[in-house]
Amino acid sequence: MRSSVLYALFAAVLFGASTPFAKLLIGELSPVLLGGLLYLGSGIGLALVRLVRDRGWKASSLTRAEWPWLLGAILFGGVLGPVALLFGLRYTSGSTASLLLNLEAVLTAVIAWIVFKENADRRIVLGMLAIVAGGGVLSWATGHGDTTTWIGPVAVAAACLCWAIDNNLTRRVSASDALFIAGSKGIIAGTVNGVLALSLGAAMPPPATVLATMAVGLLGYGISLVMFVLALRGLGTARTGAYFSTAPFIGAAVALLLLGESTSPAFWLAAGLMGWGVWLHLTEHHEHEHTHEPLAHRHRHVHDEHHRHEHDFEWDGREPHEHWHSHPPLTHKHPHFPDIHHRHGH
Template sequence: MRGRLKSGLSWPGAPMALVSAALFGASTPLAKLLLGQGVDAWLLAGLLYLGSGVGLGAALLFRSALGVPASEAPLRRSDLPWLALVVLSGGVVGPLLLMVGLLTTPASSAALLLNVEGLATMGIAWIVFHENVDRRLLAGAAAILAGAMLLSWRGGGAGVGPGALAIVGACIAWGIDNNLTRKLSSADPTQIAAIKGLVAGAVNLALALANGASLPAAGALGGAGLVGFMGYGVSLVLFVLALRHLGTARTGAYFSTAPFIGTALALLLFHEPVTARLAIAAILMGVGLYLHLAESHDHEHAHDALEHEHRHVHDSHHQHDHGPDDPAGEPHTHWHRHAPMVHRHPHYPDLHHRHGHAAER
């Protein structure tokens, strides 16, 4: 089959990634505010993820109680090893390092340093998973890195501060998490985020309490739960959905807007000065982000035969027959087969476009 499709390249992945970024970006200065109320850093990491897991778990139970059928593919046994690695890297190591870094790093600088997550996500996607990359994307990544390094450098021979290093370490852990989550992106994102939040939150909370931390007052406890539900839970659901449409590296690029949102909120909450270094770093990161968002990728490509399960409509990539037990109506979820085809249209390395490029250019 040959043909040329004309469709919006970034829809609906880009809006999902941008809203995900906004929610997560806002969570950073709000977490800094909770740390300022005396909440233990390790304990807060656990509370944020527990807020995510409990909130999303309640949503799943509510949906089940109402008898609303699930429209997404469930997690399968083969997904569990990937899910365990996602929980460890993104749910335990990442938030712990971030909370440690926030103790000694200004909230606005910490928010912009989170751009390193996008860089780590893109680098791993390109180097390990061989997603397509060109000079424009590499230039954008270099600009983002330059801005992050400018923020983390203390000057006066002090080098990179330990707080900044901890935040960079959190970003690398989340970069690993984001790439591993790509392996799960065809499954129910609410189920993924709920399990990740409950397990990671319980582990971090237990370790913090064993280390001598104590639970905060009810107000701080509720605040942490709400920030975690929106900034970690709902944000992750939208991020997984964006992965389906954009691939890992591109979703990471859109998600790089999170630090700018966090920085703006931090300036309002903490009345921090807008320094020249902060402004230059923001410009560098903005240029890098623009180079990624302005990408256009369009060429003839081949689809090999593929069988999998995910939520879909019968577009040009889903022209398959239905059995008597398959669901009616669209969108729907069932195991289906893709026949081999060749066509041309704008695309990202989503669920159906993870092909090589060396022989096609």
């Protein structure tokens, strides 16, 4: 569980820091082309890492039933979400957009609770309400008295909705290879956005700008997504989103400290509300007696209390390792999150 929290926080740091730098690049590129290059950098970089790790090409472990979930995640998270965010960055500051990205955690949790029936307690709900209130303060402050400045916050909120859908769809395939999931999203989404941008008349920037954009994409969209998928396995969708909601504070800090953006009292009020909401999420404790139904799947694991099984092949004793394995029924009590082994009702 502790490693899953670290994965989520590391994902937040990388993604949060990338938003202000994307704001700097938006002046040179169209939003669609910028989104394409960010994801191409992510996809190509992760594909190379996977080739080195596996010492050659290795087929995906996704089943036929899992592919629609991954393709849906790519559409919302890799194609629609980045374009909405980058369009919104044209009409709002990097620091404000970074804090508004906290809405992703709220929308992720709402979809997880309503559609996928993931459990939520009062502490999580209260934290989400605090984050929503912070987003509302920012939106009101940037749109009050101006009929055009609301476009930026609305576009950023639309991006959050797209990524919330993406997060819940990705949860369905989170037991599979995280490098393959993130790399596939990058290559497919980057190609679609890039071709669309060029067909609409966008001009390619200088090579140095292309490389800088792809480097930001590899870190902020690629490696960050790998960490996010690993966190999904151990925390579930809503909790991973809660930890990931620290990303906007990283982005806001980068925008304020490195880019010299100014702030208003509303910004700090929103930061306080969102910070309180994140603290409520990070201090949650969930424990009760629960029953594991029979389950068979494949993922990297160690022989903990949920993986006490025999092997039908010669095993060298190394852990963690990966293979198909079955879980017999089990009833016990311990602190847990709705990870891939605890997706039960309450």
